[in-house]
Amino acid sequence: MTGVKDRLLATIADQLGNPHGLLGKGVAFVLNRGNKRAIAAAVEAAAPRPGASVADIGFGGGVGLGLLLERVGDEGTVHGIEPSPDMLARARARFAMESAAGRLVLTDGSLTALGLPEASLDAAITTNTVYFLDDLPAAGAELARVLRPGATAVVGIGDPEAMAKMPFTAYGFRLRPVDEVVAALTAAGLTVEQHTLANPPIPHHLLIARKS
Numbered sequence: 001m002t003g004v005k006d007r008l009l010a011t012i013a014d015q016l017g018n019p020h021g022l023l024g025k026g027v028a029f030v031l032n033r034g035n036k037r038a039i040a041a042a043v044e045a046a047a048p049r050p051g052a053s054v055a056d057i058g059f060g061g062g063v064g065l066g067l068l069l070e071r072v073g074d075e076g077t078v079h080g081i082e083p084s085p086d087m088l089a090r091a092r093a094r095f096a097m098e099s100a101a102g103r104l105v106l107t108d109g110s111l112t113a114l115g116l117p118e119a120s121l122d123a124a125i126t127t128n129t130v131y132f133l134d135d136l137p138a139a140g141a142e143l144a145r146v147l148r149p150g151a152t153a154v155v156g157i158g159d160p161e162a163m164a165k166m167p168f169t170a171y172g173f174r175l176r177p178v179d180e181v182v183a184a185l186t187a188a189g190l191t192v193e194q195h196t197l198a199n200p201p202i203p204h205h206l207l208i209a210r211k212s
Helices: 002-017 021-046 063-072 085-094 096-100 136-146 160-164 178-187
Strands: 053-057 077-082 104-108 121-127 147-158 190-197 204-211
Touching: 021 063, 021 121, 021 147, 021 190, 021 204, 053 063, 063 077, 063 121, 077 085, 085 096, 085 104, 096 104, 121 136, 136 147, 136 178, 136 190, 147 160, 147 178, 147 190, 178 190, 178 204
Parallel strands: 053 077, 053 121, 077 104, 121 147
Antiparallel strands: 147 204, 190 204
8 A cells, every 4th residue: 555655646746746648637727726826926926017028937737827918918928938748738728819929938948947038037937846946056047047137036935844744745846945945046146035925725935036
């Protein structure tokens, strides 16, 4: 039974990091439902204006894409960057009109390889993605690279102590102290403000990183 349990938890952890296949469709729904409050708070903290160029990095189920499209309006551009081919395909189907109009640009990428020009974004959000990074300083540097002066990136993470109590996080999640994530962003030259969002069952921390 222990082996079966381990395989099940490992499968859940793998799907949360890279949703795919038939199971990935269900995971996308769960991600949207479970993360919506944290993602909405990240969008609010990033405060993108109409006409802005923004990004949702590791968008998963895609709820953040819709929220950002609403905020930037018809003259703005949303970049959706995601490593999962299945989630990219899902977003292309869901937001076909926005993609055809050039308002949404969907690309394969990650926090350490965004594929965007230097100083091209007014705002960016990434929620519940840092658990799957090997190189946190590289991610901080890449975020800083693509932000314009005065731009804001919001990194949302579940409280590490609360996350550690979830059975699946022992299988491939890297739960770093919040201060370690703040330090990586600061080392990249960003000024970080921290907010805590009560988001039962897992509180979230919003790290609001601004580029001078």
